[in-house]
Amino acid sequence: MLESNYIEDNFKKISLFKDEKVFEPDFIPKKLLHRENELILLSRMFFPLIKNPNSISKKILITGNVGVGKSVTIYFFGKMLEESAQKRNLKIYFVHINCRINYSSYLVLKNIVDKLKINIPIRGVSPIELLEIIIEFLIKNNAHLILVLDEMNYFQKKDFNFIYTLIRINETKKYQIYFLSIIGIVKELNLLKNFDESIKSPLQNEIIHFRNYNIFEIFDIIKDRVNLGLKEDIISDDLLKRICELSIDSGDIRKSLKILKNAVLYSEYHGFKTVTMDSIRISNAEYISLDKDQLSLLNFHELLLLKSICNLIQNTKRNNLTINEIKEEYFNLCLEKREKPRSNTQIWEYIQKLRTYDFIQSEIINKDIKGRKCLIRITNYPIDEFKRQLEVLINEK
Ligand SMILES: Nc1ncnc2c1ncn2[C@@H]1O[C@H](COP(=O)(O)OP(=O)(O)OP(=O)(O)O)[C@@H](O)[C@H]1O
Ligand SMILES: [Mg+2]
Known part of the structure; x- marks a missing residue:
């Protein structure tokens, strides 16, 4: 037997996960949360197909930032369509293709052939011939194919003609029925700049834009994963909210999920029983690197103030600090450095500047009728590393 077996060590560690794959992209x-409106809109657009198959050929485009649920919503929509079609014995095929992986006409066609279960050897058959075989199959079976070209901008340029053919094919008089609809997905219209107008314009007639999620929606979605994937009481709602805040600008759920997963892994690795604020900061640091140039723009007292916030977070193990306690720590630091502390107004201005630079975050709490209270925290950076950088700059000034 080996003296130490690190694989065996992993078995001894208590996992905080119930099911880790819940956090995979x-x-x-x-359940799909907070995309009802988009699903309702899609259902309305495609309803004529269920009522009267082969009566229309839809072409629509979906846009929206990274990680706002475009692909997953379309996946759910596909399932709804298939269910309704099955109920009525209609042959509606839904083929969702990611063009980043399937970037050529050949790969797209191969996916369609597989889904339609057309039994032909596709090697040596040209794309045009393959397309004809697919069309013949659809017409013969009175079927309709809804083709989703997800991340469409990744489609290779030399096959753009193929997309053009797909988009226009149901417009020619050659075929009696409508057998093909297309849903394109891109983050933004600009990304289609390489495509010809003749491809873009039919798609742009109907666009569904997926807006960013707000903080409450992000929270609901992430909380749902926490319930599914983590053991009980691993992360508080308050810390979960901090994670959600980190992706509020982009609305990127994938980012929230990754920060959460890494924070849990970090906590697990260090033998913690719950997720800590510092594990979240460390996990987030993968996404944003500390802007040292901006840090060096701060004056001596701003740096001291920032350092006092770091000190307090480390000493109190709290991440919500009042202005009064920050001031007290700042005064102590000034004393240590034999510096005259700045006035209250000045300190407040410094706090605003640190907030603008996103070095700190703040929240106004309505404590009682007597007044509001401002709480300060640091969410973006791991405190140890942040403080080290600050000390270097303070010593240089
Ligand atoms: N409304 C939602 N309910 C549950 N999970 C969601 C929701 N929206 C997004 N997600 C999850 O967030 C992650 C990102 O979603 P998705 O891949 O659909 O984003 P996207 O808009 O297609 O991003 P990209 O532009 O990068 O392709 C996925 O893991 C997905 O399951
Ligand atoms: Mg996607």
């Missing part, structure tokens, strides 16, 4: 949740 390709995990499909049981």
Whole structure:
């Protein structure tokens, strides 16, 4: 037997996860939250197909920032369509293709052939011939294919003609029925700049833009994963809210999930029983690197103030600090450095500047009728590293 076996050590560690795969980007949740409007809109647009198959050929485009649920919503929509079609014995095929992986006409066609279960050897058959075989199959079976070209901008340029053919094919008089609809997905319209107008304009007639999630929606979605994937009481709602705040600018759920997963892994690795604020900061640091140039723009007292916030977070193990306690720590630091502390007004201005630079975050709490209270915290950076950088700059000044 070996003296030490690090694989065995992992078995001894208590896992904080109930099911780690819940945090993977390709995990499909049981319920889709806060995209009802988009699903209702899509259902309305495609309803004529269920009422009267082959009566229309839809072309629509979906846009929206990274990680706002475009792909997962379309996945759910596909399931709804298939269910309704099955109920009525209609042949509606839903093929969702990611063009980053399937970037050529050949790969797209191969996916369609597989889904339609058309039994032909596709090697040596040209794309045009393959397309004809697919069309013949759809017409013969009175079927309709809804083709989703997700991350469409990744499609290779030399095959743009193929997309053009797909988009226009149901407009020619050659075929009696409508057998093909297309849903394109891109983050923003600009990304389609390489495509010809003849491809873009039919898609742009109907656009569904997925707006960013707000903080409450992000929270609900992430909380749902926490319930599914983590053991009980691993992360407080308050810390979960901090994670959600980190992706509020982008609305990127994938980012929140990754920060959460890494924070749990970090806590697990260090033998903690719950997720800590510092594990979140460390996990987030992967996304944003400390802007040292901006830090060096701070004057001596601003740096001292920032350092006092770091000191307090380390000493109190709290991440919500009142202005009064920050001031007290700042006064102590000034004393240590034999510096005259700045006035209250000045300190308040410094706090505003640190907030603008996103070095600190603040929250106004309505404590009682007597007044509001401002709480300060640091969410973005791991405190140890942050303080080290500050000390270097303070010593240089
Ligand atoms: N409304 C939601 N309910 C549950 N999970 C969601 C929701 N929206 C997004 N997610 C989850 O967030 C992650 C990102 O979603 P998705 O991949 O659909 O984003 P996207 O808009 O397609 O991003 P990209 O532009 O990068 O392709 C996925 O893990 C997805 O399951
Ligand atoms: Mg996507």
